[in-house]
Amino acid sequence: MNSARTDDQEFSGTNSNLFALYRTMCRIRSFEERVGELFVRGQSAGSMLHLSIGEESAAAGVCAAMEPKDTFTTHHRGHGIFLARGADPARMMAEIGGKEAGYCHGKGGSMHIADMGLGHLGANAIVGGGIPAVVGAGLSALHKKTGAVSVAFFGDGATGQGVLYESMNMAALWKLPVLFCCINNQYGMGTRIDQATANPVLHERAAAFGLNAQTVDGLDVETVAETAQTMIDDARKGIPGFLVVDCYRFYGHARKDKSPYRDSNEEETGRQKDPIAFARNLLIESKISNDAELNSLDVDISAEMDATIDFTMGQTEPPLTSMFRDVYAPDQPEPEPLQTRLSRVLSRELPANGGH
Amino acid sequence: MTMMTYRDALRQALIDQMKADDNVIIMGEEVGRYGGAYGVTKDLITMFGETRVLDTPISEAGIVGAAIGAAMTGLRPVAELMYVDFIGMTMDQLGNQAAKIRYMFGGQIGVPMVLRTQGGTGRSAGAQHSQSLEGYIMHTPGLRLAMPATVSDAYHLLRQAMAQPDPVVFIEHKGLYTLKQDVDLTREPPAWGEANVLRHGADLVIVTYSRQVHFALEAAPKLAATGIEATVIDLRTLNPLDFETIRPFVEQTGRAMVVTESVLTAGVAAELTARISEECFDFLHEPVIRVAGEDIPISVSPKLEAASVPTPALIEKIARKMFQ
Incomplete structure (x- = not known):
């Protein structure tokens, strides 16, 4: 695959951090484009699909700074984070398609995907809903002396939720190994941050809690990764942090949202802030890689992600018999299905006196 | 002990x-x-x-x-x-x-x-x-x-x-x-989810939990004095709900009263009543009776507060009416 290289420089691209981060970001974007396609085809299970195109540097940069033992929660726009963490895109796509082969056997979908093996304590469809869990994971890490850090990923919209401040306070008070990562894509659904936030300098709120608080420009994934590394190292030492990654949500809130609340000039300018294009230029300018190699990478990723669609389309939905499973642990009986109960009730034997 | x-x-x-x-x-x-x-x-x-x-x-x-x-x-x-x-x-x-x-x-x-x-x-x-x-x-x-x-x-x-x-x-x-x-701290406790039958009586079953168990047990001897023997069941857990312990007593007595301190409407009493009615309909001599908290907020006045939830006297009074 490197045959297109014409110079005689020893190839170093795939060994570089930037190349790895770039690859992660490209895989995220490619995956999300395919997921969007799945949605348009009517093959995605959810009626809502939230893409993180434009926000890939946050996922790639922060996850690169995490260790395997670390845990995290995400929000409703979390595909990229899970992929950056090492998720199998085929099982992710299958979950988003509501298939049995998905990470949660088709019961979770895009907004409730999780995988304990990768430390993913769960995506969340409630804005801010997954944040306090990292406080508990931080307590566990302290109690069990695991050295693990727990990262809460959420959007700027979650800064309107009270539970965030409860969690920040507890993390700072107890010096927990926790990082709050706010991916500021400028929009909570259709409301721009300045229309919903009295002080849009979000890290100042965290600083008020005594958290190690910083904002980083999401245009440059290397800066995101370096900042995240420092902050996660600090968190591991008991200095919890709050990292804001500034970026722009390229598309609407959900797949079908055409963004009537913002004008096309703003979108055009916003989309200039593209971490993938920026990294690509940097890779070429600094001669870490070249066009041919990066094009070849694109082809490989496209093929990988096309295969996830093919995989998903070939999968089946979970069987109806699984519907009552996992409401409770197996020590408790599954809930009795309505029709079973009614058949039993309506075919009961009459008492000896014939009843009423 | x-x-x-x-x-x-x-x-x-x-x-x-x-x-x-x-x-x-x-x-x-x-x-x-x-x-x-x-x-x-x-x-x-x-x-x-x-x-x-x-x-x-x-x-x-x-x-x-x-x-x-x-x-x-x-x-x-x-x-x-x-x-x-x-x-x-x-x-x-x-x-x-x-x-x-x-x-x-x-x-x-x-x-x-x-x-x-x-x-x-x-x-x-x-x-x-x-x-x-x-x-x-x-x-x-x-x-x-x-x-x-x-x-x-x-x-x-x-x-x-x-x-x-x-x-x-x-x-x-x-x-x-x-x-x-x-x-007895060392005894083997009843299995998780099992209801406890605290009193046996052939005329009426009272299904309840928490403090109202004591109120039902207080009412029961007074009912007995009037010739009504009540079974009193303490559910202990509401989820899981042990209906199989309730069933035979309803079938045997044909009269069931559900007592809760929580309010009447769309609550635990409603659910218990619906289940007993559905499951044991042919055995019932009377509608299942709900004795529950009134559908009002609780007052700070001790007098109003006490009147807002079932009492032993109320349980006794309503049970007697079920036999009139």
């Missing part, structure tokens, strides 16, 4: 389980230095240290959310919600997160946590500190729900709750903390 209070039995259960399992931690408002608003966690911080008994800020949603994260990463947190009336503050974490995590994530993981709280009337605590909100919990699939009436259950049910693989909401009754009974 040991004579002890409901409060001390709860405390002993926490102590014994914390000794048995290093992963049990307690967290909540005033659980440490203060010792718990009702004294259940008194001195536990001295015994187990600040890392296992955490005084938290007044952040009910954050407390429950943190307990969820701790439970998902290997601890067995016992979070305390000072009053069940504050449960609205936690409802996203409890109802959307804790209750659904096992199901949404395809059975990968459960949330083995206990939310200890207390409810009910009896202390002139007013409309926001006296409610019986077990219906909110029973209405949420995925949450287990225990409500001990006796000192024995205060101990054994709490220890069992702390070993459950799913979230358990454990609602104590503020009017029972000083109740003193004999308890």
Whole structure:
């Protein structure tokens, strides 16, 4: 695959951090484009699909700074984070398609995907809903002396939720190994941050809690990764942090949202802030890689992600018999299905006196 | 056998389980230095240290959310919600997160946590500190729900709750903390989820739980004096609900009364009544009767407060009417 290289420089691209981060970001974007396609085809299970195109540097940069033992929660726009963490895109796509082969056997979908093996304590469809869990994971890490850090990923919209401040306070008070990562894509659904936030300098709120608080420009994934590394190292030492990654949500809130609340000039300018294009230029300018190699990478990723669609389309939905499973642990009986109960009730034997 | 209070039995259960399992931690408002608003966690911080008994800020949603994260990463947190009336503050974490995590994530993981709280009337605590909100919990699939009436259950049910693989909401009754009974701490307790038949009578079955168990037991001898022998069933847990213990008594007596302190409409009493009616219709001589809290907020006036929920006299009076 490197045959297109014409110079005689020893190839170093795939060994570089930037190349790895770039690859992660490209895989995220490619995956999300395919997921969007799945949605348009009517093959995605959810009626809502939230893409993180434009926000890939946050996922790639922060996850690169995490260790395997670390845990995290995400929000409703979390595909990229899970992929950056090492998720199998085929099982992710299958979950988003509501298939049995998905990470949660088709019961979770895009907004409730999780995988304990990768430390993913769960995506969340409630804005801010997954944040306090990292406080508990931080307590566990302290109690069990695991050295693990727990990262809460959420959007700027979650800064309107009270539970965030409860969690920040507890993390700072107890010096927990926790990082709050706010991916500021400028929009909570259709409301721009300045229309919903009295002080849009979000890290100042965290600083008020005594958290190690910083904002980083999401245009440059290397800066995101370096900042995240420092902050996660600090968190591991008991200095919890709050990292804001500034970026722009390229598309609407959900797949079908055409963004009537913002004008096309703003979108055009916003989309200039593209971490993938920026990294690509940097890779070429600094001669870490070249066009041919990066094009070849694109082809490989496209093929990988096309295969996830093919995989998903070939999968089946979970069987109806699984519907009552996992409401409770197996020590408790599954809930009795309505029709079973009614058949039993309506075919009961009459008492000896014939009843009423 | 040991004579002890409901409060001390709860405390002993926490102590014994914390000794048995290093992963049990307690967290909540005033659980440490203060010792718990009702004294259940008194001195536990001295015994187990600040890392296992955490005084938290007044952040009910954050407390429950943190307990969820701790439970998902290997601890067995016992979070305390000072009053069940504050449960609205936690409802996203409890109802959307804790209750659904096992199901949404395809059975990968459960949330083995206990939310200890207390409810009910009896202390002139007013409309926001006296409610019986077990219906909110029973209405949420995925949450287990225990409500001990006796000192024995205060101990054994709490220890069992702390070993459950799913979230358990454990609602104590503020009017029972000083109740003193004999308890055998070492005996094998009834299985989790089993109801307890506390009195046998051939004429009427009274199905209840928590403090109303005592009210029903107080009414029963007076009913007996008028020739009505009542069976009294203490449900102990509302989820799981042990209907199979109820069934034969309804079939045998043909008369069932459901007694709850929670309000009448769309509540636990309604659910129990519907089940008994559906399952045992042909055996019933009378409609299933609900004796429940009035559909009103609780007043701070002790007189109005006492009249807002069932009393032994009310249970007796209505039971007698069922035979007229």
